[in-house]
Amino acid sequence: GEDVEQSLFLSVREGDSSVINCTYTDSSSTYLYWYKQEPGAGLQLLTYIFSNMDMKQDQRLTVLLNKKDKHLSLRIADTQTGDSAIYFCAESRTGGGNKLTFGTGTQLKVEL
Amino acid sequence: DVKVTQSSRYLVKRTGEKVFLECVQDMDHENMFWYRQDPGLGLRLIYFSYDVKMKEKGDIPEGYSVSREKKERFSLILESASTNQTSMYLCASTTTVGAYEQYFGPGTRLTVT
Numbered sequence: 001g002e003d004v005e006q007s008l009f010l011s012v013r014e015g016d017s018s019v020i021n022c023t024y025t026d027s028s029s030t031y032l033y034w035y036k037q038e039p040g041a042g043l044q045l046l047t048y049i050f051s052n053m054d055m056k057q058d059q060r061l062t063v064l065l066n067k068k069d070k071h072l073s074l075r076i077a078d079t080q081t082g083d084s085a086i087y088f089c090a091e092s093r094t095g096g097g098n099k100l101t102f103g104t105g106t107q108l109k110v111e112l
Numbered sequence: 113d114v115k116v117t118q119s120s121r122y123l124v125k126r127t128g129e130k131v132f133l134e135c136v137q138d139m140d141h142e143n144m145f146w147y148r149q150d151p152g153l154g155l156r157l158i159y160f161s162y163d164v165k166m167k168e169k170g171d172i173p174e175g176y177s178v179s180r181e182k183k184e185r186f187s188l189i190l191e192s193a194s195t196n197q198t199s200m201y202l203c204a205s206t207t208t209v210g211a212y213e214q215y216f217g218p219g220t221r222l223t224v225t
Contacts, residue, residue, distance in 0.1 A: 008152060031212065042116070042202055042216030043155075088154060098143050098162075098212045099170075102155040 004091060004103035011109045018076040020106045022089035025070065029091040032065060033100065034074045037086040046074070046087075076108075084110045115139075116217035118203055124223045131190040133220050135203030141215075142208050144186035145170075146178065149200040149219070161186055162208075193224045 004024045012018045024032065030051055035043040049056045049063045049072075056063045062075040072089055086107050090100040119134035137144065143162050147155040147170075157170030159178040167178050175197060179187045186205075190197055200221050204214040 004154070006154075033213075040218070042218045043204075043214075044216070045213045048213070092212060098206050098208065098214075099145075099157060099160060100212070100214060102147075104152060104154040 004089060004101050006089060006103040006106045008104065009107050009109070011111060012079050013111050014079060014081060016079055018079045018083065018108055020074045020087050020108065022072040022103050023070055024072060024089070024091045026091055026093065026101070027067070027070060031092045032072050033090040034063065035088040035090060037088065037105070043088060079110050081110045081112070084108055116203055116205055116215050118217040118220050120220050121218065122221050124225065125193050126225055127194060129193050131193050131222065133188040133201055133222070135186045135217055136184050137205040137215070138184065139205065139207070139215070140183065141205035143206045144180065145204040145214065146186065146188045147202045147204065148172070149202055155202065158188065195224050198222060198224045
């Protein structure tokens with residue numbers, strides 16, 4: 001079946017860059033997404049990339065997509081303590097219905 | 113701003129009870145979803161609905177049912193709660209066009225004792 005994988009934890013120092021990685025399985029996914037979940041809250045869309053793009057930049061966020069390896073990454077520049085959260089990657093599913101398959105989530109901890 | 117609200121933030125129920133989780137969205141979205149979130153497993157889709165009175169099973173529908181009588185409201189029902197249904201439940205909605213951003217509610221943490 002479909003599987004989206006992420007490492008469970010990442011720890012960085014404030015001011016450093018964070019890179020969160022994700023591998024997905026469905027090569028026909030139209031969009032790939034990064035969601036952020038702060039403690040006690042639901043998920044919030046951070047950014048998304050269309051499958052025919054290799055890179056997308058949005059302020060401190062850079063998304064890289066390697067379709068050949070089915071690898072997606074999210075880079076956060078100048079990481080701040082407010083970036084501490086769980087980050088989920090997700091892929092759109094084939095077969096319609098606007099369904100997404102979510103990864104396991106990466107807990108990012110930013111240390112002073 | 114899109115708003116998705118869930119009826120309770122925290123809920124404690126006993127084994128065997130019937131449990132209703134309610135979700136309401138205010139953006140006239142066609143599609144609504146129920147997920148459960150467990151540590152190390154991410155989000156897993158329980159059910160979704162693409163129109164009033166329409167529903168489809170997700171990846172883990174066993175032990176759950178849903179109801180969508182009105183476009184803005186999607187209910188998740190645990191017919192007979194069990195301890196392995198202790199989890200965080202998240203509702204989401206999305207429209208049918210565009211990049212399909214899903215808007216999430218704040219979640220309901222359900223504990224079944």
